[in-house]
Structures are given as C-alpha cells and as structure tokens.
Amino acid sequence: MIRKIAFGLLWLGLIVYAFFLSPPQQPGTFELIKNLSIGQWQGINSLIIALFNLMGVWPIIYSAVVFIDGRGQKIPAWLFAIASFGVGAFALLPYLALREPNQKFVGKKNTLLKLLDSRVTGFVLTVAAVILVAYGFTGADWTNFSQQWQTNRFIHVMSLDFCLLCLLFPTLVGDDMARRGWKNPQLLWITALIPLFGPLIYLCVRPSLPEIGAETIPTEQPAPN
Numbered sequence: 001m002i003r004k005i006a007f008g009l010l011w012l013g014l015i016v017y018a019f020f021l022s023p024p025q026q027p028g029t030f031e032l033i034k035n036l037s038i039g040q041w042q043g044i045n046s047l048i049i050a051l052f053n054l055m056g057v058w059p060i061i062y063s064a065v066v067f068i069d070g071r072g073q074k075i076p077a078w079l080f081a082i083a084s085f086g087v088g089a090f091a092l093l094p095y096l097a098l099r100e101p102n103q104k105f106v107g108k109k110n111t112l113l114k115l116l117d118s119r120v121t122g123f124v125l126t127v128a129a130v131i132l133v134a135y136g137f138t139g140a141d142w143t144n145f146s147q148q149w150q151t152n153r154f155i156h157v158m159s160l161d162f163c164l165l166c167l168l169f170p171t172l173v174g175d176d177m178a179r180r181g182w183k184n185p186q187l188l189w190i191t192a193l194i195p196l197f198g199p200l201i202y203l204c205v206r207p208s209l210p211e212i213g214a215e216t217i218p219t220e221q222p223a224p225n
Contacts, residue, residue: 003097004097004098005097007093007094007096007097008093008094008097010093011090011093011094011097014089014090014093014160014164015090017160018090018153018157018160022153022156022157022160023150023151023152023153023156024151024153025153025154026151026152026153026154029152029153029154032044032154033154036048036049036052036053045140045141045144045145045148046135046136046137046138046139046140046141047136047137047140047141047142047145048145048148048155049135049136050132050133050135050136050137051136051158051159051162052158053132054129054132054133054162054196055088055158055161055162056085057125057128057129057132058084058088058162058165058196059081059084059085059088060121060125061125061169061199061200061203062081062084062092062165062169062172063081063084063116064116064117064121064122064203065169065172065173065176066078066080066081066092066095066172067081067112067113067116068105068113068116068117068176068179068209069099069102069172069175069176070099071102071105071106071107071113072100072102072104072105072106073099073100073102074100075095075098075099077095077099080092080094080095081095088161088162088164088165089161089164089165089168090161092165092168093164093168096168096171096172101175102175102179103175103178103179104178104179104212105179105209105210105211105212106212107211107212108211109209109211113209117208117209119203119204119205119206121203122200122202122203122204122205122206123204125200125203126197126200126201126203126204129196129197129200133196163195166195166196166199169191169198169199170188170191170192173188173191173199173202174188176206177206179209180206180207180208180209180210181210182206182207187201187202187205190202
C-alpha cells in the first residue's frame with residue numbers, strides 16, 4: 001500500500017509541477033515538436049534532438065518488461081505502455097501505482113512477447129541509444145540547452161521525464177528477474193545507477209523468459225474396439 005501511495009503522489013506531483021510550476025510554454029513549441037518529429041533538425045540543438053529521440057527509445061525499454069508483467073495484472077498494462085510513447089512517465093506512473101507484485105509468467109509467449117523478450121531487441125535499442133547519445137554530444141551547445149531548460153516548458157518537462165524514466169525502471173526489474181528464476185543483485189544495481197544504459201544492459205543479458213504451464217494437453221483418443 002505504501003508503494004502504491006508513493007507512486008500515486010509522485011504522479012500527482014509530476015502533473016502539478018509540469019503544468020503549474022515549470023517554466024512557461026514558449027511560442028513555437030508545437031512547431032519545434034513537429035520539426036523534431038519529421039526530421040527537420042536544421043538549427044535545433046543536437047542535445048534536444050537526441051533527448052527527443054531517446055524519449056522514443058524509453059517506451060520500448062519499458063514495454064520489454066511491462067507487457068510481460070501485465071500478463072498477471074488485473075489492469076491492461078498494454079494501455080499504459082502504449083500511452084508512454086506520447087507522455088512517458090506520466091503514463092507509466094499510474095501503472096506502477098496500480099500494479100501488483102507479479103513474479104510468475106504463466107502461458108505461452110505470443111509473437112510480440114517473444115520480440116520484446118529477445119536479447120536482439122536489447123542490442124538494437126542499445127545501438128540506437130549509443131548513436132543518439134553520440135550525436136547529442138557532437139556539437140552540443142550546453143549553454144543554449146541550459147537556457148532553454150530554464151525558460152521552455154517543453155524542454156524542461158521532457159528532461160524531467162527522461163530522468164524519472166531512468167529512476168523508475170529498477171522498480172520493475174526485481175519481479176522480472178524472479179519470473180526468469182534469475183538472481184543478480186549486481187545487475188539490479190547497474191540498472192539503478194547507470195542512467196539509460198543500465199536498463200539496456202539488463203535487456204541485453206537477461207535470460208529468456210520460461211513459459212510455465214503452457215504445455216499442450218494432447219487430445220484424448222478414443223479407446224480401440
């Protein structure tokens with residue numbers, strides 16, 4: 001119950017801060033979002049470009065755990081995971097508040113779960129993140145980014161969202177490890193202490209999820225005459 005209350009309060013606090021306490025919305029924000037989305041990046045700070053695209057990598061990282069975790073939940077985990085592609089931690093915090101501890105996976109993995117459970121997915125996401133981070137730091141204008149972070153709500157909240165996604169991911173790792181029958185405290189610390197790449201390392205090295213109780217029951221044959 002304490003966990004649920006803590007996540008609920010954090011979600012409410014995030015909403016209040018984002019809409020009432022963060023820097024004001026700046027003219028041209030929607031134009032900036034449109035240009036970032038369609039790849040018209042001329043004149044945009046490379047740090048902002050990298051951050052915006054990394055916010056598209058994070059929901060896939062979470063989906064690799066949430067879709068599996070959701071198999072044992074009463075709430076539709078897929079709904080929160082899909083919403084996170086648009087609003088990040090704003091969508092995932094309610095799920096973390098409402099979910100129950102779930103250390104078992106029962107049934108077969110469908111095609112989507114096999115894809116999300118694959119280490120290949122982790123490697124692809126890691127390569128994408130490395131490229132984006134390298135691009136962001138190449139020619140980055142930190143002074144400009146700092147000014148925009150202090151004056152632009154979109155940049156400010158997006159940065160805060162990124163940090164929250166880094167901090168929240170380890171709260172799902174313990175159950176995910178248990179579902180795999182895997183104990184690795186060191187890796188749990190890595191996911192908690194290394195932003196972005198800690199969770200990516202986890203997705204790259206975690207063992208495959210076993211399918212429990214998914215055995216096919218043979219059809220009963222009629223007794224011979």
